[in-house]
Amino acid sequence: MPCIESRLLDVTSRLLPLAAVGVAGYGAACALTFLRRWAWNRSAKRLYNKSLISVDSLSTANLDVIMRVAEKCKELVLGKGKCFILKDRIMAALFFEPSTRTRCSFEAAMQRLGGTVILQDNMTTSSVSKGETLEDTVRMFSSYCDVIVMRHNLKGTAARAVQASSVPILNAGDGTGEHPTQALLDFFTIRSFFPNIQRDASGEALRVAFVGDLKHGRTVHSLSRLLSRYNVAFKHVSPEQLRLTDDFMRELDETFQKHNRDPKARQGCYDSLQEVLPMSDVLYMTRVQKERFATPQEYARVKDSYILTASLLDAYSPAHQKILHPLPRVNEIHTDVDRNIRSAYFEQAQNGLFVRMALLLVVFGKSAEVLFPYPSPKEAFLSLFSVLTWPLWSPSEGKRAATGAGEGAELPLPTARPRTQTLEKEIESACNWSLRERRVQCADGDGDGDGVGVWMEKETESDSACDWREMEKVAVCGWMWECM
Structure with a gap:
């Protein structure tokens, strides 16, 4: 939690100047649109x-x-x-x-x-x-x-x-x-x-x-x-x-x-x-x-x-x-x-x-x-929001050194680690469940060789399921890491 609070304070300290820049930029865009309309109306006034x-x-x-x-x-x-x-x-x-x-x-x-x-x-x-x-x-x-x-x-x-x-x-x-x-x-x-x-x-x-x-x-x-x-x-x-x-x-x-x-x-x-x-x-x-x-x-x-x-x-x-x-x-x-x-x-x-x-x-x-529409409030808000929230979703920000870390140290954002751990626990639980089911099937074998076939077949299915889930974990975690 202290890490999250310090992070929020750091981002908030940057919001005010960015907000001022955004509002000034939007005002300048509206002023430019006004001038372009005025110049165009001069050329079209004869119609x-x-x-x-x-x-x-x-x-x-x-x-x-x-x-x-x-x-x-x-x-x-x-x-x-x-x-x-x-x-x-x-x-x-x-x-x-x-x-x-x-x-x-x-x-x-x-x-x-x-x-x-x-x-x-x-x-x-x-x-x-x-x-x-x-x-x-x-x-x-x-x-x-x-x-x-x-x-x-x-x-x-x-x-x-x-x-x-x-x-x-x-x-x-x-x-x-x-x-x-x-x-x-x-x-x-x-x-x-x-x-x-x-x-x-x-x-x-x-x-x-x-x-x-x-x-x-x-x-x-x-x-x-x-x-x-x-x-x-x-x-x-x-x-x-x-x-x-x-x-x-x-x-x-x-x-x-x-x-x-x-x-x-x-x-x-x-x-x-x-x-x-x-x-x-x-x-x-x-x-x-x-x-x-x-x-x-x-x-x-x-x-x-x-x-x-x-x-x-x-x-x-x-x-x-x-x-x-x-x-x-x-x-x-x-x-x-x-x-x-x-x-x-x-x-x-x-x-x-x-x-x-x-x-x-x-x-x-x-x-x-x-020809020269003014930016709508929605467009202005989305543009301003994308500028102001850049520190939150920029990949470079997630790799920046945190407090107490040396220059160039790569640390994940606080919100990325809990999500990754949760996914890993879900995957481990699924694989353990498959392994338990495999052992029960083997214990029921009658020793005439049939149980071995059943055991190998179930093991193959279990390995496939674990491999697929492992790939899913890597893909999802990689996407989350990139977006964060």
């Missing part, structure tokens, strides 16, 4: 409380902010699953046009951040069916929520909604206009496979092929506008009647020129999918949109223009090629492509959750809380 109508409103720095936050949101979802940063926020989802991935991913994004969702996706049950204008609908919903996510079948409606709303508007698609949040998740996906797209400004261009309905495809419009800022080359594959307009092509040329790139080497129009497959790094497939045609006959003439199969990919495409699709697909990608190593469209759809979480965070000015 705070802002609407997103077109990718043109996003600078390259804004894109970097959203991508970094999206990476952190991906870690959050795959780790803890959700948080409650937006627990006091409400998002209204107004969908005048059918949607699956965009609507559900925005809802999931808000709920994983702890927020609440007001959903209005059936306009036949709203006052719109009575003749209410878009502006009145938006103005009314903006008084109920903190942000509005809106999709409409008419081009330009998102810009009209911004004029009527008192809260930020996030464009989830406006007819044949734009789909900026889809472009962000597409960019996030491409960036994950080809990270040099943001860094390599003078090397070989990333070759992106857009295939299908390019005239009506708002996802193509937004993504091509965004990618034209970087070192890319476009290959447009579509029927004649579904090609990009000349005005849009000139707009992309101007963006290339703005970033000091020759537009003549950056765009090309093609009719054949097989011709483009070997010279594409990213293949962006789109469906022919039936809802954009005046008659079913016009749609029927072009709906099967391009059908991608696994055999086509294996015959023409490079192994590193990645296939994207905004979904839903009809028949432009055969289901056998799903198992191909080049397919990435389901991963692309999942990335929509992470990007839309990031977008909500930066709009509400809460992205710094995800």
Whole structure:
């Protein structure tokens, strides 16, 4: 007992300075986190409380902010699953046009951040069916929520909604206009496979092929506008009647020129999918949109223009090629492509959750809380506890010379010896019990030689049991010694 008391006094004398160091360290960590949040909010403030109508409103720095936050949101979802940063926020989802991935991913994004969702996706049950204008609908919903996510079948409606709303508007698609949040998740996906797209400004261009309905495809419009800022080359594959307009092509040329790139080497129009497959790094497939045609006959003439199969990919495409699709697909990608190593469209759809979480965070000015969380009290306690109790469990401490011992003498901790002795007594008792049982069996022998066989058999079993228990003792005692 005196040894234990002296040991406790020795450890206690060290606790106070260690505790002071631990508290100071925790305070310094919190102060550093505060400064990092402050610096980050300065770089992200241009997105705070802002609407997103077109990718043109996003600078390259804004894109970097959203991508970094999206990476952190991906870690959050795959780790803890959700948080409650937006627990006091409400998002209204107004969908005048059918949607699956965009609507559900925005809802999931808000709920994983702890927020609440007001959903209005059936306009036949709203006052719109009575003749209410878009502006009145938006103005009314903006008084109920903190942000509005809106999709409409008419081009330009998102810009009209911004004029009527008192809260930020996030464009989830406006007819044949734009789909900026889809472009962000597409960019996030491409960036994950080809990270040099943001860094390599003078090397070989990333070759992106857009295939299908390019005239009506708002996802193509937004993504091509965004990618034209970087070192890319476009290959447009579509029927004649579904090609990009000349005005849009000139707009992309101007963006290339703005970033000091020759537009003549950056765009090309093609009719054949097989011709483009070997010279594409990213293949962006789109469906022919039936809802954009005046008659079913016009749609029927072009709906099967391009059908991608696994055999086509294996015959023409490079192994590193990645296939994207905004979904839903009809028949432009055969289901056998799903198992191909080049397919990435389901991963692309999942990335929509992470990007839309990031977008909500930066709009509400809460992205710094995800990127730089303060240490929780539990984490701080465990860290401090591990530091303060180091003298108790460090192997070197158990071997340090005790009072009265010479320098370098190795003495076990007081608590280690009683545990070892207890184990040894248990093992001896078990072995003695086996030996007594062996002698009784031998005494019952009738002298005709049978007893000898019984004695040897029992002795073998007894030796095996003792050896096994001896090994168990060594292993357990060794583990306890190391941990102590």
